[in-house]
Amino acid sequence: MQVFKLCMKIARKNMPLMMIYLVVFLVVSLVMTSSLAGEQKVEEPFTRVKSKMAFINEENSPLVEGLREELSKIAEFVELPDETEALQDALFFRKVTYILRVPEGFTGKFMSGEDVQLEKTIIPDSAGNVYIDLSIDKYLNAARLYIKNIGGITQESLVSRLQEDFSLSAPVKMQAPAGRQKDQSYARFFFNYMAYSLLSILILGITAIMLVFNDKGLRMRNACSPVNATSINVQFMLAGAVLTVAAWMIMVMCCLFFNLENALSINTVYFILNSFVFALCGSSLSFLIGNLAKSQDVASAVCNVVTLGFSFISGVFVPQEYLAELVLKIASFTPSYWFVRANNKIGEMTKFDLSSLMEVFSDMLVQVAFAVAFLGIALVAGKKRRYLE
Amino acid sequence: MFVHIFKYRLKCLLRDRANIFWTMMFPVILATFFYMALSNLGSSEAFKPINLAVVDNEHFRQDLQFKNVLEQVSSGDDRLFNLFIVPEERAKEMLEDNSVEGYIKADTSIDPPIALFVKKSGLNQSIVKSFIDDYLQTQSAVKAILSENPGKYAEILRDLSERKNYLKQVSGTKANPDNLPFFFYTLIAMSCFYGGFFGNREITDIQADISPLAARINAAPVHKMKTFLYSASAALLIHLAELFVLLIYLLLVLKVDFGPKTGYVFLTTMSGSVAGLSFGAFVSAVVKKSEGIKIGILVGTTMFCSFLSGMMNQNMKYIISQNVPVLSWINPVNLLTDAFYCLYYYDTYRRYYLNMAALLFFIVLFCSCTFILIRRRRYASL
Incomplete structure (x- = not known):
C-alpha cells in the first residue's frame, strides 16, 4: 500500500488549503442559518407581509396619524434621520424600500379639498411598493369621499369613521398543501452550497496528488518498481475514493448538524443521495483537471475559475429562478446545474411517488453521464500526454 | 539607468503568468460571472402582474361593481392582476398547481361577502388581500355616507x-x-488591492535577505531606492494597464453603469492601484515569513476587507457603516468602494473627497512604513 500511503501523505500536506474551503463553508452556513432564521415564515394562519418604510412627518395631525396607523398594518416603520445621505443609503441598501414624506401644510389643504400630494421616494417598480401605494390611496380617497359628501366633518370624526371602515377585512383561507411538515429551505441551501465547497476541496486535493504522480521522472521511477501497474492504479483510485468519500461525508455531516430539526425526513435521504452522485462527478472532474494541469499554479487558477464559474451560473450563489434564461442554458452544460436543479426539486417534494422521483433521478442520471464523460476525456488526455512525453 | 531597469523589470513581470492571471484575468472572469448571475436580479424585486382567479358564480356575476373594479385593475400595462374567471373547481386546481397565487370567491350570503383562498402567506397574496380590503372598506364608507346623506x-x-x-x-x-x-465597484476595489501581489514581488526582489536575486541586485552599484522606485513604476504601469482593461471591459462589454462621472472613476481606480501596490509592499516588508504566508496574508486581508465592504453581501457595508462607522473608515477597500458608490449615487462630492483623503492617508502610511523598513539594510552574511 505504498502508493496509497503516499497519496494520503500528499493530501495531508494540502490539508490547510482544503480546510480554508471547509471553514468558508461553515462560516457561510452559520451566517445563512442566522439570517434565514429571522425571516422564517409562519405558514398558518395567513399573515400579511410587511414592507419596510420610512415615514417622515413634517406635521402632526389626526389625519396623518390615522394614515400612519393604517399603514402600520402593512408596513414596518424604520426610523431614519431626515438627511439626504442617510435616506439615500437606506434606500440603496434596501433598509427601506419606501420613503414617504408628508409635506408641511398637507392636512390643511387636504381638508379644504385642495389638490395636494404626498412625496414618495422608492425603488422603481418594486413589488412591495405597489402594496403601500394601494393603501395610501385607499385611505386618502376614502377620506376625500367623506369630506366632500359630509359637510363640515372634523378631522377627529373623519379619522374615527375611517378607522371603523378600515376594520373590515376580507377573510383569507389557507388551502393547505398536501402533508408538508418540514421546512426544507435550509437543507436546500446547504446542499446547493456544497456544489462550491465540495468541488473546490475535491479539485484541490485530487489535483495535488496527481501533479506529484504525473511528474515525469517520478513516473518513470515508479514504472520500474516491482509493484505492478494494476496495483498502483488500484491503490491510486482507492486513495481518490477515500478522499472523495471523506470530504463528502464531512460536508453532509455539517449539513445535517446545522439543520438537525428538519433533517429527519425522506427529503434528506434524497439530498444525501444527490450529493453523493455530485461528489462522484466532482472527483472525476478533478481527475480530468489533474490530467490536464501542468503545475500547481495552473491547477489553482483552473480550480477557482471552474468552481466559482459553475456556482455563479448554475444557481448556487444566486437562486436559479433569478437567473436569465440564456445563463441557465449555458449552465446546463455543467454538472452543478443538474445538482442544484435536483436539490431544488427535492426541497419542494411533498409526495414521493414515481413520477416526481423520476424527475429527480433523471437529473442525477445527467450528473452520472457527466462523471463518465469527464472520466473518459481524462483517460484519453492522460494517455495522450504520456505518449507525447 | 531608469530606462534599463524599467524595461527589464517590465519584461520580467509580464512573463510572470500566474501573477498576470490573478491580477487581470481573474477579475475580468469574475466580472463576467457577476454579470451573468446578477444582471437579472433586479427583476426579482420588480412587480409583475399577479395571477389571480375568480370563482365564476352567481354572486360574482351579480356584483357588477366589484366585477367592474376588478376588471379595471386587470387591464392595461400597469395592471395589478392577470385575471382568470373560472368555475370553482378549476380555481382550486389552478391554486393547487401554482398557476395562480390565490382565488377570490364572492358570496353575498356571508359577511364580509368576499373571501380569498391562498396556499401561503406572501407579498402577492398580501397585495390581493389589500385590494379586496380596499374594496370592502370603500364600500363601507359609501354606505356610511349614504345613511346620513341619502341624496x-x-x-x-x-x-x-x-x-x-x-x-x-x-x-x-x-x-x-x-x-x-455596486457588485462591480467592490470587484474593482478588490482588483486594485490585488495589486498587492506586485508590491509583494517588488519587495521580494529587492530585500537581500529574502531572495538570492535581491542579494545580487543589492550588490550592484545602483542606489537601492532608485532600483526600487524604477522597478515599482514598471509594476504600477502594468497594474494600471490591467485595471484599465477591466474598466473598459466593464464599461463597453458588460455596459455597467458608472453614473455620470466616469472620468472620476478612472482617477479613483488609479489611486486604488497605488494603494494596492503600496499595501502589498508594506505587508511584504513587515511580514518576515515565507512567500506562501505573505500571499496568504495579502489575499486573506483583501478578501476580508472586501467582505466588510459588501462584496459578498451588500448589507454588510451598510450594517458596518451604521453600527461601527470607524471600521468603514479604516478599511481601505471600503474607502475605494464607497468612493465609487458616491460617484454613482450622490450628486455632491463631499463624501467622495473624504474617502479619497482617507485613502491618500493610507497610501502615505504604507509607503512611509515600507520606506523605513527597507532602507539602509546591511547584512553581515547572507
Missing part, C-alpha cells in the same frame, strides 16, 4: 370613479438606487 348617491358614484392619485414620486438623487453596479 348623494350620484355624486358619490362620480367621486368613486375619479379615484385620485395622492402620491408624487420624488427621487433623492439623479441615479437610480439600482444596486447591480
